[in-house]
Amino acid sequence: xxxxxxxxxxxxxxxxxxAPSDIRKKYRKGIVSEYVGMSFNEAIVQIYLxxxxxxxxxxxxxxxxxxxxxxxxxWAKKYIAIPTTSSSKILQIPDNKAIRSVWLNTTTKTxxxxxxxxxxxxxxxxxxxxxxxxxxxxxxxxRIYFSSHAGVSPYDxxxxxxxxxxVPWSEFxxxxxxxxxxxxxxxxxxxxxxxxxxxxxxDKIIDQNVVQPVTK
Amino acid sequence: xxxxxxxxxxxxNLSYCVNQFQLDRDDFSDRLKEKATQYAINIxxxxxxFQSRNVEVAYLTIDANGVINLTTAGLxxxxxxxxxxIIIKGKLWNLSVNNKITLRRTxxxxxxxxxxxxxxxxxxxxxxxxxxxxxxxxIYNQAVYGYGGGFAKSYFRYDNESNExxxxxxxxxxxxxxxxxxxxxxxxxxxxxxxxxxxxxxxAIHDKFAFFDKKLTRGEKADFRQRFIxxxxxxxxxxxxxxxxxxxxxxxxxxxxxxxx
Numbered sequence: 001x002x003x004x005x006x007x008x009x010x011x012x013x014x015x016x017x018x019a020p021s022d023i024r025k026k027y028r029k030g031i032v033s034e035y036v037g038m039s040f041n042e043a044i045v046q047i048y049l050x051x052x053x054x055x056x057x058x059x060x061x062x063x064x065x066x067x068x069x070x071x072x073x074x075w076a077k078k079y080i081a082i083p084t085t086s087s088s089k090i091l092q093i094p095d096n097k098a099i100r101s102v103w104l105n106t107t108t109k110t111x112x113x114x115x116x117x118x119x120x121x122x123x124x125x126x127x128x129x130x131x132x133x134x135x136x137x138x139x140x141x142x143r144i145y146f147s148s149h150a151g152v153s154p155y156d157x158x159x160x161x162x163x164x165x166x167v168p169w170s171e172f173x174x175x176x177x178x179x180x181x182x183x184x185x186x187x188x189x190x191x192x193x194x195x196x197x198x199x200x201x202x203d204k205i206i207d208q209n210v211v212q213p214v215t216k
Numbered sequence: 217x218x219x220x221x222x223x224x225x226x227x228x229n230l231s232y233c234v235n236q237f238q239l240d241r242d243d244f245s246d247r248l249k250e251k252a253t254q255y256a257i258n259i260x261x262x263x264x265x266f267q268s269r270n271v272e273v274a275y276l277t278i279d280a281n282g283v284i285n286l287t288t289a290g291l292x293x294x295x296x297x298x299x300x301x302i303i304i305k306g307k308l309w310n311l312s313v314n315n316k317i318t319l320r321r322t323x324x325x326x327x328x329x330x331x332x333x334x335x336x337x338x339x340x341x342x343x344x345x346x347x348x349x350x351x352x353x354x355i356y357n358q359a360v361y362g363y364g365g366g367f368a369k370s371y372f373r374y375d376n377e378s379n380e381x382x383x384x385x386x387x388x389x390x391x392x393x394x395x396x397x398x399x400x401x402x403x404x405x406x407x408x409x410x411x412x413x414x415x416x417x418x419x420a421i422h423d424k425f426a427f428f429d430k431k432l433t434r435g436e437k438a439d440f441r442q443r444f445i446x447x448x449x450x451x452x453x454x455x456x457x458x459x460x461x462x463x464x465x466x467x468x469x470x471x472x473x474x475x476x477x
Contacts, residue, residue: 054245095247113246127401128254131230 004174007033010192023196032196037169039191040178041091044166048093054100057166059179061100064163072145079143080161086170089142093166100164102137102144104155109162112137112146120147230256230407233417240422252421257401259420260409264400268455271298272398273350273357277391282383284392291396299347299395300372300381301362305335308347308362308393311383314371333370333388347395362393412454419447 001009010032015025044057064083072079082089082099091098096114104110115123115136123129135155136147144163172178180188234252238244274291276284286294301308309332347360371384381394401407409417419440426432426440 097245097247101246111246113249115250123250123254126254127257128250131257131401131407132250132253 001178001180002175003033003169003172003178006036006178006180010036010189013189013193014196019193020197023193027196032192035192035195036188037088038195039188040169041088042191043188044091044168045093048097054097054166060166061164062167062171064165066105066160067163069146069159069161072143075145078146080163082139082142082144082165083163084165084167084171086168088168088170090139091166091168096139098166099139099144100166102164103162104135104146104158105160105162106155106158110135110155110158112161114138115147224411226411227408228411228414230260230401230409230417233409233414233421236414236418237421240418248425252425255421255424256417257407259417259424260407260413261399261401263413263416263451264398265295267452268400271348271395272400273348273352274394274396275352275391276394278381278383278387278389280389282385282387282389284381284383284394286379286381291394293399293401294379294396295399296397297374297394298397299362299393301347301393301395302333302387303391303393304333308360309333309370310362311370311372311387311392314373314384330386333386347393360393412451416447416451419444 007029011027011029013019014023014027014032044060047056048054067080067083069078069080071077084090090096095116099114102112102114104112111134113132113134113136115138117138117140119138120136137144138147139145144161169178230253233256234249237252238248241248272293274289276289276291278284299310301310303309347357347362349356349358350360351357370387372387373382374380375382381392383392400409423440423444426437429437
């Protein structure tokens with residue numbers, strides 16, 4: 001089903017007679033889409049937490065093949081910005097596993113290894129730092145930093161990197177086909193409705209100066 | 217022996233054990249790789265130092281001050297020395313330790329020691345101390361023996377603080393042969409271990425991870441520990457199988473009053 005298809009499905013429900021009266025015919029498309037997105041992202045994280053199987057989330061992976069590498073002058077480190085362009089950048093899967101892999105675009109593509117932020121100091125004092133030559137990356141804010149580990153220096157000339165990432169709902173185009181998590185359709189639907197019920201419908205907001213929900 | 221049908225390698229890299237560990241856990245991400253590799257390095261070092269006594273040989277050159285600095289020489293896996301010898305005219309002479317203690321052993325005059333190192337006398341000794349088999353210049357040296365230490369003025373001392381060997385002034389500043397206890401870890405990334413070690417290393421990594429995992433019960437931790445002990449016993453029994461060579465070595469040592477290992 002496309003992203004729009006999901007939004008229409010919820011809208012149809014809200015417009016029909018089976019919807020509870022307090023939420024019937026009160027939400028615009030943009031708002032519905034935001035709430036479907038929130039529920040969808042939650043569902044993805046929940047699936048990981050209950051199965052610990054990243055492969056079941058492979059249908060939500062996008063590949064960003066040409067992320068430009070820049071230099072952070074404060075830390076003297078190379079980095080790329082998280083390639084997702086939408087408002088929610090990354091799904092909060094533990095150990096930053098939403099970013100499946102980071103590759104430097106050398107001729108054969110060099111895979112980089114994940115290292116927890118600030119683990120540099122510990123590992124540089126251990127033998128493993130000399131033993132494994134792979135460049136490392138860590139995540140700080142909206143940037144993926146490459147480690148200052150010696151293994152990075154041969155790749156100084158590399159200008160772009162590739163990122164494979166499990167993306168949030170907002171990263172899909174409105175006509176893009178999104179697979180629904182198997183057996184989670186009803187739960188997802190219920191979650192959207194519950195979220196909408198806890199939010200005041202727009203026409204009840206008295207103060208017109210408050211920030212309005214985004215209209216799409 | 218068949219060269220036609222390929223067999224699995226008898227020796228594997230350390231990363232093979234780490235991959236095996238990931239296979240066991242069904243976790244193929246790179247999140248645990250560094251941690252598991254460091255554990256594997258620790259385990260191999262420990263086994264080599266305390267159980268298997270991994271002895272290696274290095275050829276080093278004494279500088280003008282009679283010093284060999286092991287850090288500068290790149291001998292990162294050095295743990296303790298076993299023997300130090302010096303090559304004079306194709307013969308290997310062992311040197312003695314002198315930690316500022318007078319050595320009451322067979323001594324020869326300093327002048328004669330100088331003669332020996334100049335290659336002019338006492339090259340008729342036929343007995344010696346055995347050096348561990350090793351590669352040098354692409355040739356495997358299986359039967360290298362060094363003549364006994366205990367000459368006057370042929371002393372060396374290991375300086376623990378600065379990781380240096382200090383040699384007596386009578387010793388020419390040439391190449392020496394150092395037999396030393398090694399961690400067995402080559403930090404150039406190519407540590408090769410026998411396949412017999414694999415299960416031991418893998419079970420040891422599992423044991424380490426289980427030990428520090430707060431979510432496991434004591435019973436589950438004990439299971440990992442039990443398996444580790446079993447693998448350790450299997451490996452030790454394999455490494456120290458009593459064979460005819462061990463018997464002959466023992467017999468030789470007691471008959472000849474030579475060095476006892």
